Amino acid sequence: MNTILEVENLKVYFKTILGDAKSVDGVSLKVFEGEILGIAGESGCGKSTLVEGVLKIYKPPCYIPEGKVYYKGIELLSLPEEEFRKLRWKELSYVPQGSMNSLNPVIKIEEQMVDGILSHADMSYHEAKELALSALNSVGMPPDVLDMYPHELSGGMRQRVCIAMSLCLNPKIVFADEPITGLDVVMQKLNLQTLGDLRDRYGITVVMVAHDMACHAEICDRICIMYAGKILEVGSTVDIFSDPLHPYTKGLLSAVPSLEKRNLKGIPGLAPSPLEWPSGCRFHPRCSYRMKICEEEEPVLEEVQPGRSVACFLYGGK
Amino acid sequence: MDGNLLTFQNVSKIFRRVGFGFLGKAVVQALKDVSFSLSSEPEVLALVGESGSGKSTICRLILGLEEPTSGEILYKGKSISEWLKNNKKDYIREVQIIFQDPYEVYNPFYRVDRVLWMAIQKFNIASGDEASKLIYESLEAVGLRPREILGRYPHQLSGGERQRIMLSRIYLIKPKLLVADEPVSMLDASLRAIFLDHLRNFKDLGISTLYITHDLNTAYYIADRIMIIYSGRILERGPTEDVIKNPLHPYTKMLINSIPVPDPNKRWQDRVVIDVAKLQKLSSKELVSGCPFYNRCQFAMDICEKNFPSVKRINNQEVNCFLYE
Numbered sequence: 001m002n003t004i005l006e007v008e009n010l011k012v013y014f015k016t017i018l019g020d021a022k023s024v025d026g027v028s029l030k031v032f033e034g035e036i037l038g039i040a041g042e043s044g045c046g047k048s049t050l051v052e053g054v055l056k057i058y059k060p061p062c063y064i065p066e067g068k069v070y071y072k073g074i075e076l077l078s079l080p081e082e083e084f085r086k087l088r089w090k091e092l093s094y095v096p097q098g099s100m101n102s103l104n105p106v107i108k109i110e111e112q113m114v115d116g117i118l119s120h121a122d123m124s125y126h127e128a129k130e131l132a133l134s135a136l137n138s139v140g141m142p143p144d145v146l147d148m149y150p151h152e153l154s155g156g157m158r159q160r161v162c163i164a165m166s167l168c169l170n171p172k173i174v175f176a177d178e179p180i181t182g183l184d185v186v187m188q189k190l191n192l193q194t195l196g197d198l199r200d201r202y203g204i205t206v207v208m209v210a211h212d213m214a215c216h217a218e219i220c221d222r223i224c225i226m227y228a229g230k231i232l233e234v235g236s237t238v239d240i241f242s243d244p245l246h247p248y249t250k251g252l253l254s255a256v257p258s259l260e261k262r263n264l265k266g267i268p269g270l271a272p273s274p275l276e277w278p279s280g281c282r283f284h285p286r287c288s289y290r291m292k293i294c295e296e297e298e299p300v301l302e303e304v305q306p307g308r309s310v311a312c313f314l315y316g317g318k
Numbered sequence: 319m320d321g322n323l324l325t326f327q328n329v330s331k332i333f334r335r336v337g338f339g340f341l342g343k344a345v346v347q348a349l350k351d352v353s354f355s356l357s358s359e360p361e362v363l364a365l366v367g368e369s370g371s372g373k374s375t376i377c378r379l380i381l382g383l384e385e386p387t388s389g390e391i392l393y394k395g396k397s398i399s400e401w402l403k404n405n406k407k408d409y410i411r412e413v414q415i416i417f418q419d420p421y422e423v424y425n426p427f428y429r430v431d432r433v434l435w436m437a438i439q440k441f442n443i444a445s446g447d448e449a450s451k452l453i454y455e456s457l458e459a460v461g462l463r464p465r466e467i468l469g470r471y472p473h474q475l476s477g478g479e480r481q482r483i484m485l486s487r488i489y490l491i492k493p494k495l496l497v498a499d500e501p502v503s504m505l506d507a508s509l510r511a512i513f514l515d516h517l518r519n520f521k522d523l524g525i526s527t528l529y530i531t532h533d534l535n536t537a538y539y540i541a542d543r544i545m546i547i548y549s550g551r552i553l554e555r556g557p558t559e560d561v562i563k564n565p566l567h568p569y570t571k572m573l574i575n576s577i578p579v580p581d582p583n584k585r586w587q588d589r590v591v592i593d594v595a596k597l598q599k600l601s602s603k604e605l606v607s608g609c610p611f612y613n614r615c616q617f618a619m620d621i622c623e624k625n626f627p628s629v630k631r632i633n634n635q636e637v638n639c640f641l642y643e
Binding site: 211 | 403507512513514533536572579582589
């Protein structure tokens with residue numbers, strides 16, 4: 001498998017009056033060509049900030065003190081903004097969180113889509129409209145949608161328009177941030193399947209950020225589990241679900257409600273604050289396998305089986 | 319007195335907007351002929367439906383924030399408007415709510431203790447030392463450490479903690495009926511389970527819960543009975559286990575089929591096909607006399623368009639669908 005995107009020790013901080021909020025604090029990760037990678041974790045673990053950092057679409061007070069992102073051998077973060085802008089959308093596109101509310105309510109879909117295409121590509125209005133049409137078609141939307149205003153569509157359909165917009169210029173990677181939250185279950189299924197199609201039919205690499213583990217189980221090939229700004233575990237979806245290694249992953253999975261089991265277990269304790277992460281392993285205050293070393297040293301994300309990495313002293317981690 | 323705690327009798331609610339200018343007249347049928355009851359034995363009844371199905375309207379009707387257009391809502395055999403006129407204080411003590419958003423129910427200028435003290439004062443629950451003992455007890459009952467909670471401001475607490483303070487408030491007041499309107503949809507998965515466990519334990523305190531949600535998974539986890547509502551109509555109801563394992567109505571089947579299973583070996587085998595043209599017809603909120611699910615139903619028959627089926631009882635379940643006539 002070819003690595004299409006590589007993130008190296010990326011840190012994304014927010015400046016606050018109480019000091020830096022270290023939302024993403026040293027994440028290294030590889031995305032392979034043609035895969036669907038899921039990034040899972042609870043609110044505040046830094047999963048959305050990670051994507052914003054990779055695409056450099058953050059705004060102050062957010063900044064990147066350290067880290068590198070390689071895409072096809074190019075280091076993205078040191079690229080001048082003008083150069084990066086050419087890559088965005090064309091190569092790396094993005095479906096923002098709550099994208100159903102990101103459309104302009106007083107402009108027709110056609111104009112919004114064409115406008116986006118023209119600002120990134122040099123072509124005529126007519127060609128751009130053709131592209132928009134084919135993008136809508138690839139997410140299973142009829143052409144009449146172009147002539148509608150956003151309020152005429154349901155939330156799920158608006159979200160699919162946003163997915164279509166991200167496809168217009170044939171990107172290599174689509175980053176989808178919480179693509180299905182706030183939708184009804186039937187629409188959720190439809191949109192997840194649409195994302196799955198991007199890879200299956202068009203060979204696009206998809207990075208999906210979502211807090212719902214069940215969604216990851218449906219379409220992802222690999223999953224990264226994030227907690228407190230760090231990646232705790234990476235592995236194939238089947239491995240993660242059948243044999244979770246990190247105690248946090250175990251806890252997260254036993255807290256997923258499902259129609260097949262009627263016992264749920266939560267993880268006691270509270271998520272820590274990004275202003276002051278716990279010392280040592282960031283999960284140790286909530287971990288039931290806590291050892292002495294966990295409070296003092298931070299475990300390193302280490303490959304324990306082929307394609308499977310975990311940051312925990314139970315599995316080495318030094 | 320029929321012995322029920324709460325009874326909805328053919329309740330309909332129509333919202334009308336008087337039209338002028340470009341805001342044309344609009345009529346929205348939020349509820350149509352809704353009947354159900356909660357027995358006087360404590361139970362958890364889940365009301366499951368998607369956004370716009372009328373779940374929140376039911377919640378507002380119970381709280382007396384809206385009046386039904388037709389039909390009657392009885393609480394302990396007396397209509398709610400009567401309760402509010404004559405025994406308002408008793409009614410609001412016995413019927414309490416937990417809202418969806420744990421961020422907006424607090425006044426940011428006051429410490430969180432206030433929501434508990436106010437409850438004690440308003441309902442004369444206790445006084446002096448006994449009151450603070452009660453507050454400690456109720457916070458501990460929902461798994462919070464009083465010392466870490468009391469004296470803090472809402473912004474210093476996480477969403478999960480704030481929502482659990484709301485639970486401890488319920489524990490303090492011990493109402494007869496609790497309406498929980500999507501209480502866990504803004505909580506993280508790891509906290510959700512803990513919260514639901516506490517809510518379920520409230521049954522032992524004699525509290526009945528109407529659990530309103532869009533999430534069948536959590537409903538399955540917590541409820542004794544489930545009602546499926548769609549577009550203002552209740553389509554199916556019955557004991558949780560039966561409805562989930564053996565859904566009758568095509569809509570319930572579709573819902574259950576669409577829930578992602580947290581197991582990568584059991585991925586969806588079928589695909590959703592949605593006819594956009596039909597959906598648009600559906601979204602124009604006219605008053606439909608037939609089955610509201612007609613436009614999306616794969617088993618739709620001619621009769622479904624104009625008529626709404628009556629309740630059919632099959633084993634323990636009740637379903638409104640012509641497939642079973």
